[in-house]
Amino acid sequence: MPTEQEVRILRAAQPANQTATREVWPDGIFFFSSLVPQVGYQDLPSFGWRLIGRLNANQFTDGLVWLRGAWFIGLFVMFAAIATITAVFVLTFIRPFEELGRSAEQIAAGEEIYPPDLRRTREMAQLSAALARIEAVRES
Structure with a gap:
């Protein structure tokens, strides 16, 4: 257990340097300590006093x-939100392109199918229309 002379905050109070620290006090307990080198109030002089x-x-x-628990919960919520947004993106934009690509492969293989009319994006509508025109040319 440290003595009063070994406590850094008490040593710092002697030359009146402002400091803050975390250390074990003579009672064996850890404390966050801060030193105010001059104490004053309104018009009163400081009287050379220091405050710890x-x-x-x-x-x-x-x-x-x-705080640690809240941080883990926040991290979990963030990952869940990212996973949800990713799933919505895949279902909304990627899967329809897969379906359109599958239709294009079937048309290229000679099957007589009409491509799905997917109008989710402008590009997808253009691809659907182009596949429909290819299928119409093949049938005629």
Whole structure:
């Protein structure tokens, strides 16, 4: 257990340097300590006084545990949101192109099918129309 002479904040108070630290005090407890080198109030002189404030470091462990849990929950929610957005994108834009590509392969193989009329995007509508024209030319 450190003595009063070994506590850095108390040593820093002697030359009146402003400092802040986390250390074990003589009572064996960790504290966040801060030194204010001159204390004054309105028009009163400082009288050469210094102020050391300390907060028990163990009081913050509950908050840190909560913050860590909230961070993991936030990370999980973010990944879930990204996965949902990706799934919606794939279902909305990628799968229709797969279906159109499958139709094009079937038409190229000589099957008599009409390509699906997918008008989700302008490009997809153009591809559907082009496949329909190819199929019409093949039939005539």
